[in-house]
Amino acid sequence: MATSEAGKGRFEGPVLGTPGDLPDRPERRGRFVVHVVIAILCAVTAGGWGYVMWAAKGETEVIKQIIAFDVGRPDSAQITFEVIKPSDRAAVCRLRAMDVGHAEVGSRELDIPAGEGYLQLTERLETSAQATSADVEYCYLV
Numbered sequence: 001m002a003t004s005e006a007g008k009g010r011f012e013g014p015v016l017g018t019p020g021d022l023p024d025r026p027e028r029r030g031r032f033v034v035h036v037v038i039a040i041l042c043a044v045t046a047g048g049w050g051y052v053m054w055a056a057k058g059e060t061e062v063i064k065q066i067i068a069f070d071v072g073r074p075d076s077a078q079i080t081f082e083v084i085k086p087s088d089r090a091a092v093c094r095l096r097a098m099d100v101g102h103a104e105v106g107s108r109e110l111d112i113p114a115g116e117g118y119l120q121l122t123e124r125l126e127t128s129a130q131a132t133s134a135d136v137e138y139c140y141l142v
Contacts, residue, residue: 062091062139069134077106077131080122083139087117093139095123097131105129
């Protein structure tokens with residue numbers, strides 16, 4: 001069986017030594033630079049993601065608002081809505097009609113030509129079943 005020097009009484013002090021016995025730690029250099037580089041990379045990544053989201057959304061919006069809809073007929077729905085857009089740009093709007101279970105029973109894309117900035121339109125959608133609501137799903141500039 002092996003015996004240790006501490007067991008024989010020859011070692012006086014902590015097994016690992018005292019702080020004075022250990023060599024000085026080397027100074028840490030470059031830690032600040034690493035943090036700055038990481039911060040710059042995070043800022044560039046966040047800025048790039050923000051630009052991608054902004055570019056995907058588009059520069060100008062088309063504002064649409066439903067004024068009224070009539071779903072009294074079993075084979076069609078009528079919707080009256082207004083569109084506000086830049087007068088020098090054309091737009092496309094998608095109209096849809098839905099039934100009581102929120103299933104789409106009719107839809108249509110409507111081209112809105114350039115020329116007027118404000119339009120109030122009334123359109124009829126053919127439906128495959130009785131609709132309970134009609135709306136403008138989206139509008140975008142072309």
